[in-house]
Amino acid sequence: MTKIDSTLAKTLLEKLWEVRLFEENTSRLYKEGVLPGFVHLSLGQEACAVGACQALQESDFITSTHRGHGHCIAKGADLNRMMSELYGKETGYSKGRGGSMHIADVNAGILGANGIVGQSTTLAIGAALSFQTKKLDNVVLAFFGEGASGSGAVHEAMNIAGIWKLPVIFFCESNKYAELSPFDVHVPIKNISDRSKGYGFKGITIDGNNLVDVYSNVLEAVKLARNGNGPTLIEAKTNRWHGHYEGDPQKYKPSSELDEKNWDDPIIKFQDFIKKEKIISETEIDKIKEIVDKKIIEAIKFAEQSKNPSAEILLEDVYASDF
Amino acid sequence: MSKLKYFLALNRAIREEMSRDENVVLIGEDVGESGGIFSQTRGLYNEFGELRVRDTPIAEGGFVTMAVGAAATGLRPVIEIGFGDFVTACMDGLVNQAAKLRYMLGGQVKVPLVLYTFSGGGLAAGPQHSQCLESWFAHIPGLKVISPSTPMDLLGLFKTAIRDDDPVICFLGKQLVGTSGDVPQDTKDYLIPLGKADVKIEGKDITIVTFSQMTPIVMKVAESLKSNNGINAEVIDLRSISPLDIETVIKSVSKTGSLCVVQESQSPCSVASEVISKVVEYDSKILFKNPLRITPPFTPSPFSPNLENIYRPSQVSIESKILKLFQ
Numbered sequence: 001m002t003k004i005d006s007t008l009a010k011t012l013l014e015k016l017w018e019v020r021l022f023e024e025n026t027s028r029l030y031k032e033g034v035l036p037g038f039v040h041l042s043l044g045q046e047a048c049a050v051g052a053c054q055a056l057q058e059s060d061f062i063t064s065t066h067r068g069h070g071h072c073i074a075k076g077a078d079l080n081r082m083m084s085e086l087y088g089k090e091t092g093y094s095k096g097r098g099g100s101m102h103i104a105d106v107n108a109g110i111l112g113a114n115g116i117v118g119q120s121t122t123l124a125i126g127a128a129l130s131f132q133t134k135k136l137d138n139v140v141l142a143f144f145g146e147g148a149s150g151s152g153a154v155h156e157a158m159n160i161a162g163i164w165k166l167p168v169i170f171f172c173e174s175n176k177y178a179e180l181s182p183f184d185v186h187v188p189i190k191n192i193s194d195r196s197k198g199y200g201f202k203g204i205t206i207d208g209n210n211l212v213d214v215y216s217n218v219l220e221a222v223k224l225a226r227n228g229n230g231p232t233l234i235e236a237k238t239n240r241w242h243g244h245y246e247g248d249p250q251k252y253k254p255s256s257e258l259d260e261k262n263w264d265d266p267i268i269k270f271q272d273f274i275k276k277e278k279i280i281s282e283t284e285i286d287k288i289k290e291i292v293d294k295k296i297i298e299a300i301k302f303a304e305q306s307k308n309p310s311a312e313i314l315l316e317d318v319y320a321s322d323f
Numbered sequence: 324m325s326k327l328k329y330f331l332a333l334n335r336a337i338r339e340e341m342s343r344d345e346n347v348v349l350i351g352e353d354v355g356e357s358g359g360i361f362s363q364t365r366g367l368y369n370e371f372g373e374l375r376v377r378d379t380p381i382a383e384g385g386f387v388t389m390a391v392g393a394a395a396t397g398l399r400p401v402i403e404i405g406f407g408d409f410v411t412a413c414m415d416g417l418v419n420q421a422a423k424l425r426y427m428l429g430g431q432v433k434v435p436l437v438l439y440t441f442s443g444g445g446l447a448a449g450p451q452h453s454q455c456l457e458s459w460f461a462h463i464p465g466l467k468v469i470s471p472s473t474p475m476d477l478l479g480l481f482k483t484a485i486r487d488d489d490p491v492i493c494f495l496g497k498q499l500v501g502t503s504g505d506v507p508q509d510t511k512d513y514l515i516p517l518g519k520a521d522v523k524i525e526g527k528d529i530t531i532v533t534f535s536q537m538t539p540i541v542m543k544v545a546e547s548l549k550s551n552n553g554i555n556a557e558v559i560d561l562r563s564i565s566p567l568d569i570e571t572v573i574k575s576v577s578k579t580g581s582l583c584v585v586q587e588s589q590s591p592c593s594v595a596s597e598v599i600s601k602v603v604e605y606d607s608k609i610l611f612k613n614p615l616r617i618t619p620p621f622t623p624s625p626f627s628p629n630l631e632n633i634y635r636p637s638q639v640s641i642e643s644k645i646l647k648l649f650q
Contacts, residue, residue: 097427104429126394129398159382
């Protein structure tokens with residue numbers, strides 16, 4: 001098993017809390033009517049984002065989905081600029097032109113969240129094609145859901161990646177629901193990972209709420225991809241605690257799933273693990289949460305104090321060259 | 324000057340740009356060893372190798388969006404979609420990804436790709452292999468659209484498109500594939516700017532605007548109108564659809580007072596509609612006659628050569644419609 005030392009444990013725990021508290025605050029701000037548009041939260045899926053991104057280098061890329069806040073935070077996006085984008089402010093990552101579904105930080109290896117389900121995989125194989133063509137040893141990790149796995153885009157991406165042995169990891173957050181429809185309604189098999197056989201590469205199903213499992217399995221896949229051995233499909237079984245979007249009444253979920261007491265909490269799981277293994281002390285664990293709490297409050301303040309985008313921003317960046 | 328065929332102008336443009344810039348890659352079905360249906364990519368695989376010339380599976384949606392991801396991370400992909408009709412299979416990659424990525428990611432990336440496809444009828448290819456869909460893309464901010472009618476324009480525009488930092492969609496004329504034309508001896512840096520129309524024939528009586536494979540037909544119409552009817556038509560080949568060189572059209576209409584647009588796609592919400600709207604918006608008083616759109620009827624393109632000849636604007640049908648304006 002992959003060794004988790006105290007430095008790594010602290011980093012991982014801090015990231016987990018960043019995702020959790022960013023999402024909880026986003027949920028609150030949305031409910032209060034502060035945030036415009038709509039938001040899709042990844043509460044309950046934190047171990048997927050954090051474990052997967054920790055296995056990558058800074059110069060590796062991820063592509064993300066409409067439910068992408070966690071992925072971006074885990075890969076190193078700035079909380080202030082993220083929150084500001086959710087507010088639609090000028091200091092946001094997209095200067096207020098993208099919103100929750102289009103956060104990107106290319107310097108941090110985040111090629112962007114994307115609002116079209118399934119296209120995270122096709123964009124990812126494109127970045128992987130760049131790396132392979134330029135003979136760089138970087139890899140790309142594509143987040144997508146089991147809902148997206150029914151799309152032609154995902155099939156085409158995996159097929160192409162399999163043929164060319166592209167340096168890509170297909171990371172499926174199998175969170176039991178595609179929008180409002182449960183798994184059985186849109187998937188005819190038990191595990192999405194079984195499909196990898198059809199593309200000639202390895203597929204595994206793991207516990208997506210177990211951070212250590214996620215981290216060590218992605219490390220393995222990254223190693224394969226980096227060494228020119230092509231893709232891996234990792235299906236991480238996890239839970240989407242909230243609805244498809246904030247405000248979703250979730251009538252399609254059984255009542256037991258709506259009860260917080262029954263939620264399988266990846267952060268508690270990881271904290272129990274580090275306590276049991278005595279990797280860091282309980283005081284330190286508590287301190288991490290306090291630090292993150294402050295960071296999120298700062299991010300909200302930054303967003304609130306930022307300017308609304310000016311009219312010129314509407315017209316910028318449509319083209320990179322003359323039109 | 325030397326003679327070069329249209330499809331070989333495409334081949335040369337890609338070859339020269341691939342030699343000049345190692346980030347240029349070619350992606351598409353059968354672009355590799357086979358050299359393509361029209362031999363348009365012949366020799367490129369052997370010259371540049373399997374990493375830079377990629378034969379794809381039949382998955383337009385997948386490999387076009389892939390190319391967007393590649394363009395955003397440093398490559399300059401040239402993508403072939405065999406028939407213009409198949410762009411429907413990759414609309415998301417073009418419209419939601421290529422056109423939007425730069426804007427919605429706050430200007431963090433550019434998407435320098437060129438997608439070319441063979442468009443239009445005349446080969447009895449039927450309803451799913453004959454369409455002209457250029458206006459769909461001219462409607463989308465973030466995309467550029469070109470449609471050259473000669474080997475020289477193809478060469479110059481295509482090389483510019485590859486060097487351009489934005490996504491460019493190039494509609495090539497199927498009937499033009501085997502046509503020949505002059506090109507400069509040394510084309511290494513032969514570039515034609517996007518968004519510049521070409522006045523093919525000067526005239527004072529009517530402005531006829533067209534593009535792609537309608538251009539040679541319209542030029543014959545102009546010659547016939549002149550010799551048989553004493554009407555001097557000015558023929559403008561748009562070459563670029565987006566950006567659109569409306570200044571050249573307005574200048575011409577200001578002189579001729581009459582405007583006709585000939586195109587191979589249906590009229591509603593089309594290039595012809597846009598050209599006429601822009602001229603009318605500029606100053607409707609420069610028009611002394613009602614503007615005219617000459618297009619196929621509002622039907623799919625039929626298979627039977629007999630029907631297709633009725634469907635497509637021809638020298639005879641264009642001429643008779645223009646002559647009515649002068650009655």
